[in-house]
Amino acid sequence: MLTLTDVSKTFFANTVNERRALRGVNLSLEDGDFVTIIGSNGAGKSTLLNIVAGSLPCDQGSIVVDGRDVTKLADFRRASLIARVFQDPQAGTAPHLTIEQNMAIALTRGSRRGLRRGVTKARRQRFREELAVLGLGLESRMRTRVGMLSGGQRQALSLLMASFTRPRILLLDEHTAALDPQRAELVTELTRKVVADNGLTALMVTHNMSQALSLGNRLLMMHEGEIIFELDSRAKEHTTVSDLMDRFASAKGQMADRALLA
Amino acid sequence: MLSAIEQGLIFAILALGVFLTYRILDLPDLTVDGSFTTGGGTAAILLVNGCDPWLATLAGMGAGAVAGLITGFLHTFLRIDGLLASILTMIGLYSINLRIMQGPMVSVNMRNGEPINTLFSGFRLAQPGFCPSDNSCLFSWQVIGLLALAALVCKLAIDWFLATNFGLAVQATGDNQTMALADGVSVRVTKNVTLMVSNGLVGLSGALYAQFNGAADSQMGVGMILVGLASVIVGNAILGTRFMFLATLGVIVGSVLYRLVIFFAMDWHLAEAGDMKLISAVLVVVALVVSKAEWIRKSFKVLSPWWNKPDPPEPLTSQALHDPAKTEG
Numbered sequence: 001m002l003t004l005t006d007v008s009k010t011f012f013a014n015t016v017n018e019r020r021a022l023r024g025v026n027l028s029l030e031d032g033d034f035v036t037i038i039g040s041n042g043a044g045k046s047t048l049l050n051i052v053a054g055s056l057p058c059d060q061g062s063i064v065v066d067g068r069d070v071t072k073l074a075d076f077r078r079a080s081l082i083a084r085v086f087q088d089p090q091a092g093t094a095p096h097l098t099i100e101q102n103m104a105i106a107l108t109r110g111s112r113r114g115l116r117r118g119v120t121k122a123r124r125q126r127f128r129e130e131l132a133v134l135g136l137g138l139e140s141r142m143r144t145r146v147g148m149l150s151g152g153q154r155q156a157l158s159l160l161m162a163s164f165t166r167p168r169i170l171l172l173d174e175h176t177a178a179l180d181p182q183r184a185e186l187v188t189e190l191t192r193k194v195v196a197d198n199g200l201t202a203l204m205v206t207h208n209m210s211q212a213l214s215l216g217n218r219l220l221m222m223h224e225g226e227i228i229f230e231l232d233s234r235a236k237e238h239t240t241v242s243d244l245m246d247r248f249a250s251a252k253g254q255m256a257d258r259a260l261l262a
Numbered sequence: 263m264l265s266a267i268e269q270g271l272i273f274a275i276l277a278l279g280v281f282l283t284y285r286i287l288d289l290p291d292l293t294v295d296g297s298f299t300t301g302g303g304t305a306a307i308l309l310v311n312g313c314d315p316w317l318a319t320l321a322g323m324g325a326g327a328v329a330g331l332i333t334g335f336l337h338t339f340l341r342i343d344g345l346l347a348s349i350l351t352m353i354g355l356y357s358i359n360l361r362i363m364q365g366p367m368v369s370v371n372m373r374n375g376e377p378i379n380t381l382f383s384g385f386r387l388a389q390p391g392f393c394p395s396d397n398s399c400l401f402s403w404q405v406i407g408l409l410a411l412a413a414l415v416c417k418l419a420i421d422w423f424l425a426t427n428f429g430l431a432v433q434a435t436g437d438n439q440t441m442a443l444a445d446g447v448s449v450r451v452t453k454n455v456t457l458m459v460s461n462g463l464v465g466l467s468g469a470l471y472a473q474f475n476g477a478a479d480s481q482m483g484v485g486m487i488l489v490g491l492a493s494v495i496v497g498n499a500i501l502g503t504r505f506m507f508l509a510t511l512g513v514i515v516g517s518v519l520y521r522l523v524i525f526f527a528m529d530w531h532l533a534e535a536g537d538m539k540l541i542s543a544v545l546v547v548v549a550l551v552v553s554k555a556e557w558i559r560k561s562f563k564v565l566s567p568w569w570n571k572p573d574p575p576e577p578l579t580s581q582a583l584h585d586p587a588k589t590e591g
Contacts, residue, residue, distance in 0.1 A: 053444070055443075075443050075444070076442075076443045076444075076446050076447060076448050076449070077446070077448075079443070079444060079445055079446030080446055083444070084444055086440070086444075090438075091438070091440050091441065092440075092441055092444065093438065093441060094433065094434045094437035094438045094441050094442075095437060095438065096433070096437045096503075097430070097433055097434065097437060101430055101433070102434075104427065104430055105430050105431060105434050105441075105442075105445050105447070106445055108427050108430075108431075108445075108446075109445045109446045110446045111446075113426075113427040113428045113430075113431050113447075114426070114427055114428060115423075115426045115427070115428055115429075116426060116427055117425060117426060117427075118425055118426055118427045118429065118430040119425070119430075161445075
């Protein structure tokens with residue numbers, strides 16, 4: 001479903017600030033895979049997501065989604081295949097538009113937008129049903145401006161908007177990081193639900209290790225622009241947060257050794 | 263005073279154009295100062311050469327739209343900041359307008375002793391010499407009715423446009439560009455189309471004004487962006503922006519009110535013709551400050567039942583997750 005081949009990205013190339021964010025990353029996601037990615041700051045997780053989404057161009061390598069090479073496709077053109085939820089709850093929705101208007105925009109993601117009415121009766125009915133799944137009572141407030149919602153509500157709405165059109169790939173960029181623990185828990189559960197209900201292929205970046213272990217069927221750890229190890233669903237079951245911490249520490253140690261030797 | 267209302271209605275069409283860029287696209291578009299003259303000049307020169315008034319008016323609208331497209335090209339393809347791109351177009355248009363009009367001014371009153379046929383010709387009073395000047399003969403409720411109809415048609419067209427799938431994409435572009443891109447909106451297309459529609463309306467307004475006023479001149483567009491902004495800000499302060507229908511209606515109301523304020527300022531000898539621009543600028547400042555002041559917003563609330571009532575965000579409930587009955591449903 002998603003294949004990254006030898007993807008590299010360097011920021012500020014040929015300056016003293018040069019930073020190699022991705023070093024020849026190879027990754028392949030099967031249909032229905034739900035992959036969580038962990039790693040320390042600057043490991044290249046968000047860069048990876050931005051490159052898949054098309055917000056950043058990659059220096060080399062190729063990105064294939066569902067058999068289609070999208071490496072050179074602009075971000076808004078990839079939107080028919082890829083949907084994303086941002087870390088910032090403000091980023092994924094238009095605050096001055098109503099809930100139903102936002103959903104209409106999400107519904108037409110990737111199709112030509114003509115001069116037909118955006119929010120029709122039939123669509124409104126569908127939105128109501130989709131919103132009811134969230135269990136937040138938003139289905140009775142469809143004409144409320146999104147800017148009036150709380151961060152958690154907005155993020156839940158963003159998640160729904162990204163997923164209900166069943167994109168080929170769903171990208172989740174630390175989408176619970178800006179929420180308080182209780183709401184983060186709620187959005188995490190909703191994520192599990194919408195990904196399972198829609199049978200989505202998803203890539204999720206997180207700093208929360210227990211979340212990374214509990215969600216999805218594969219786990220990747222990144223460090224300094226490389227994927228340093230991977231767990232499949234069976235291995236994940238037997239792994240604890242402290243195991244991950246150990247792997248982290250040893251990865252860092254190895255890297256430090258390598259840096260010393262170099 | 264009727265003249266003030268008529269002018270207000272003509273400028274309302276311009277203000278609706280400004281509404282599209284300033285409020286919807288969140289891009290203060292100064293092209294307006296140039297494209298207003300472009301629309302007026304194009305219509306005037308065509309009328310002088312015997313063109314059908316409807317066609318000339320339409321051509322003025324088209325010329326305005328092209329001006330908008332130039333700003334759009336500078337902004338979206340050459341990646342010049344939107345405000346600067348519009349200033350560049352505005353300045354460049356000054357020369358282009360002189361070329362279009364083949365001089366600093368084109369009169370559409372008389373040519374070789376024959377009155378030129380304009381959209382307002384039918385409303386001239388029959389007796390010549392009755393009026394001190396030609397355009398004062400136009401003041402009639404009929405003209406007001408027709409101009410109000412024109413402004414209303416433009417307003418309804420905008421309401422419809424913004425409610426379409428494409429219109430929602432336009433609104434998203436101005437409201438949250440990150441979201442628009444993530445949802446597959448080509449912001450390049452939405453911005454260019456909106457700038458064209460906006461400046462098309464401005465050109466239409468200019469074409470109407472040139473015919474109403476009896477002449478187009480190269481200076482007629484100076485300060486028009488302020489007229490538009492004042493109308494948008496005043497109008498939205500009165501009727502709110504909660505509903506698109508009222509927001510665009512407010513723009514028309516604001517434009518007429520603005521003209522009336524200026525009319526009374528002149529009528530009571532508080533101001534002279536030369537003070538108009540200063541009044542415009544001060545009015546925009548006052549409207550901007552006032553629309554942000556909390557106590558005035560509250561007092562407006564009393565005046566306007568449609569004021570955007572912010573319903574407080576309800577606490578996020580995790581009911582569905584902990585209440586099994588609800589999750590199953």
